[in-house]
Amino acid sequence: MIQRIYKPEPERLSAALCDAHGQMSMASLETRLIVAATRHADALGIGYRELMADRNVWVLSRMSIEMERMPAILDTFVIETWVESFSRHISYRNFAVLDGEGRPMGYARSLWTCISLDTRRPSTLAPLDCAAEGRECPIASIPRLTAVGEPVETSEVTFSYSDIDFNRHVNSARYVERLADALGMEWHDRHRIVRLDIAYLHETHYGDKAHIDIARSEDDTRLDADITVGDTAVCRARLTVAPR
C-alpha cells in the first residue's frame, strides 16, 4: 500500500546539532526536510535508486519554509511530508514540523524537478497516484522571486569541498548557510527568520566564486538576496524576519 504521508519516529534535538541560539538552524532544517523528502521518495519507489536506473535524479527547484518556532535543545519533533501533486516532470511536496505533542511548529512547501543526468533537462516519469489530497499546508504558496532592488550589500564566497554533494553540485542547504553567514552573528542575535523562500536557478560547482547581494526592507521585516556567479543568478532567497 502506498504510504501517502511519511511519518518517521519523533526525535529529540541533540545539543550537538544546535546553532548559537540553541536551536535548529534554518540550513539544518532545510537539510532535514530534504532528507525526509528523499526517504519518502525511496518508500514510494521513486527514490534515488529507481531514478538512477534511468540516469535521472530529483533536483530541488524551490523551497518555502515558515516556522512559528524552531526546535530547541532536547525538544522532541518530527517532520512529516507528503506529495501535494505529481506530474510528468515535477512534484510539489509539503512538510509539517510537529512538536512532541503533535502541535505544528511550522510548515514547508517545495517543488522538485526530475532531470536527466545526461542532458540536464527535465525527464519524464511514469504516472503515480501518490498525492495526499486531504492534508492541508496552511502557509502561503511558493512565490516568484525577482532580482533584488537597491540598497544592496555584497559579500563574496567560494564554494569548497564540503559544500559539494554526490552530484558534484553545491548542496541546496549550503546556499542557506552561506547566506546566514553573510548576515553575521549580530544580525542573528537580533533577528529570527520566520520564513525562508528560496529558488535554485542554476547549478553551481566546486571552486565557483559567488557574490551574495542583499537588500533589506526599510522596516526590517524582509531581506532579499541574490547569489550570482559571474552574471548568472544561481540562487535567489527571501527572508521574512521578526525581532528575536
Place this chain on the structure above:
Amino acid sequence: MIQRIYKPEPERLSAALCDAHGQMSMASLETRLIVAATRHADALGIGYRELMADRNVWVLSRMSIEMERMPAILDTFVIETWVESFSRHISYRNFAVLDGEGRPMGYARSLWTCISLDTRRPSTLAPLDCAAEGRECPIASIPRLTAVGEPVETSEVTFSYSDIDFNRHVNSARYVERLADALGMEWHDRHRIVRLDIAYLHETHYGDKAHIDIARSEDDTRLDADITVGDTAVCRARLTVAPR
C-alpha cells in the same frame, strides 16, 4: 537498568547527506559520533540537562576515528557507543560503526572533559558505574599530537555564524570541515582518509581568524595540521591517508 552500550536503530544514509564521493564525509561522521555520545549520556543521566543543572557541560577533547570504509548512498549503518572509563572529570568513550549485517566499518575513540561554564575549568562528577568492560575497540589509542614540522602550506579561515554551537564556540566537527576544505577537491579525489586523530586544545569564537598549517609526509600516507589563532594552537589533527 544502565544501558552500557547505546545501540540505536540502524538507518540508511540519505543521498542528500553524502559528499562529492557519494559517501559520508569525515566531518559528518564526527558529528554523528558526537550525537550518539550525547544521546547515550542523556540515557545514562549524565547528559546536557543534568550537567547544566550544575552549570557544567561535556567538552570533546580528543577524537580518533579509523574507518575501513565509509557508509555510502543508501547503505544501512548504525553507530554504537559505550564508555570505556569514567572518572571524576573525564570520560573515555568508544564507538563502532557497523553495516547492515553488523560487520564493523570502523571504530572511534574519544576523550571528554566535564567543565564548569563559569570557571571554564574541569568540574567534578559523581561516580557512576557505566563502563562497558567487555567491549573491545580494536584501533590504536588516542595519540599525543605535536606541532607540525616543515614543509608547511598555510591557508586562512574566519569562523562564521554557521560554525558556532549553542555554547558560542566553534563546533568540533567544523574544524574537520575547514581542514577538509583546505585540502581541496583534487586531493579528495585522489585520497581517502583512513584515520583522523584530532585534539581540541582551545576554544575558538565567532569571527576568530585562524591559520591552517599543513605538513605532508613524503610518502603521501600522512598529513599533520595545526589550526592556530594568533600564536595559540587551538586544534591539531593528523590524517592517515590511502589512495582512493
